[in-house]
Amino acid sequence: MSDPFRPWWLGALALAGTSLSYLLVLGRPLGVSGALGVVLDGDALRAGSRPQLDQAAMEREILAATREAFGDDALLQLSSSTAAATTPSTSPAGRSLSWIESAVFLAAIVAGGLVATGTRGAFAVQAALPASVTSLFGAGGWAALFVGGVLVGAGTQLAGGCTSGHGLVGCARLQPASLAATMTFLGTAIATSLVMQQVLR
Amino acid sequence: MNVVEGNGRKVALGVMGLMLGYTLSRLGFTDFGEVHRMFTLQDQRLLFAFMGAVPISMIAFRLLRSARPVPLRRFHKGILAGGALFGLGWALTGACPGVVFAQLGEGKAYALVTLAGVVVGSAAYVRVHAKYLRFDRGTCG
Numbered sequence: 001m002s003d004p005f006r007p008w009w010l011g012a013l014a015l016a017g018t019s020l021s022y023l024l025v026l027g028r029p030l031g032v033s034g035a036l037g038v039v040l041d042g043d044a045l046r047a048g049s050r051p052q053l054d055q056a057a058m059e060r061e062i063l064a065a066t067r068e069a070f071g072d073d074a075l076l077q078l079s080s081s082t083a084a085a086t087t088p089s090t091s092p093a094g095r096s097l098s099w100i101e102s103a104v105f106l107a108a109i110v111a112g113g114l115v116a117t118g119t120r121g122a123f124a125v126q127a128a129l130p131a132s133v134t135s136l137f138g139a140g141g142w143a144a145l146f147v148g149g150v151l152v153g154a155g156t157q158l159a160g161g162c163t164s165g166h167g168l169v170g171c172a173r174l175q176p177a178s179l180a181a182t183m184t185f186l187g188t189a190i191a192t193s194l195v196m197q198q199v200l201r
Numbered sequence: 202m203n204v205v206e207g208n209g210r211k212v213a214l215g216v217m218g219l220m221l222g223y224t225l226s227r228l229g230f231t232d233f234g235e236v237h238r239m240f241t242l243q244d245q246r247l248l249f250a251f252m253g254a255v256p257i258s259m260i261a262f263r264l265l266r267s268a269r270p271v272p273l274r275r276f277h278k279g280i281l282a283g284g285a286l287f288g289l290g291w292a293l294t295g296a297c298p299g300v301v302f303a304q305l306g307e308g309k310a311y312a313l314v315t316l317a318g319v320v321v322g323s324a325a326y327v328r329v330h331a332k333y334l335r336f337d338r339g340t341c342g
Binding site: 008009011012013014015016017018019020021022023024025026030032033036037040041097100101104105106107108109110111112113114115116117122123124125126127128129130131132133136142144145146147148149150151152153154155156157158159160162163164166167168169170171172173174175176177178180181182183184185186187188189190191192193194196197 | 210211213214215216217218219220221222223224225226227228231232233234237240241242246247249250251252253254255256257258259261262265273274275276277279280281282283284285286287288289290291292293294295296297298299301302303304305306307308309310311312314315316317318319320321322323324325326327330
């Protein structure tokens with residue numbers, strides 16, 4: 001490979017920087033599979049945007065209804081018990097992405113690939129499977145890509161996140177769910193690849 | 202730093218997406234051979250890039266935590282099963298969702314097949330989940 005890839009630590013900085021600035025500017029964690037979920041959501045498309053959950057307003061309404069039904073004593077009990085709840089945040093998370101915003105994000109990733117290759121003269125329309133794929137799968141590579149894609153799509157939606165959402169952001173925040181998800185998908189990918197290497201070569 | 206609204210969000214998302222796609226491409230995450238070498242434990246460069254990003258982010262997030270408290274993600278039934286399916290697919294395609302989009306930008310037309318699979322899998326799963334499964338995957342917006 002004549003094209004030297006950028007060193008890993010610079011890439012690490014770039015990835016961290018991207019996820020950090022995303023959180024700062026948009027008020028919510030970066031996640032590609034989430035954006036894809038929105039784009040594929042027919043309701044979001046029809047509505048023009050995803051239904052926005054205004055957490056603060058919802059909490060106000062619930063507290064008001066509770067006071068009305070049970071009196072102020074109930075609120076005192078409520079506030080002491082919710083202190084230990086699993087959601088330490090009482091400030092609403094940044095608004096979820098609308099359909100257009102999700103589409104913009106995904107399209108921009110495509111553009112990123114274009115810029116990365118175009119600026120180095122490495123852009124090339126490749127319709128044939130690369131040698132790295134055919135050496136393992138032969139012509140079955142097309143099926144591998146499609147079936148693998150189905151698994152990636154279904155798996156990331158089921159897990160509620162992918163490499164960015166769980167791996168990059170969730171792990172950095174030490175979320176047990178994300179740590180488990182990341183170890184599972186990395187571990188499975190490694191195990192599968194080792195098997196592929198043994199069986200297919 | 203303030204959370205931006207309106208068209209500023211679209212611009213910000215555009216910039217973030219561009220950065221992500223550029224980085225994934227430039228690092229080599231879009232190259233099946235490179236990713237396969239990472240998963241077969243022959244070349245750790247990509248793994249170091251990914252793993253290096255986590256502690257850097259961790260430090261930064263900790264510094265910011267007082268400004269922006271974080272709700273805990275639910276550890277639901279789908280986490281492990283979904284992770285396994287995803288890992289299997291990633292080994293077969295060499296691509297995670299972000300990578301597929303970056304590959305398209307690079308001109309890798311064969312990634313359209315991967316994308317078709319991802320779309321089918323995602324859309325089918327969401328419909329199955331809504332009809333039959335009904336547990337909170339933590340993706341409510």
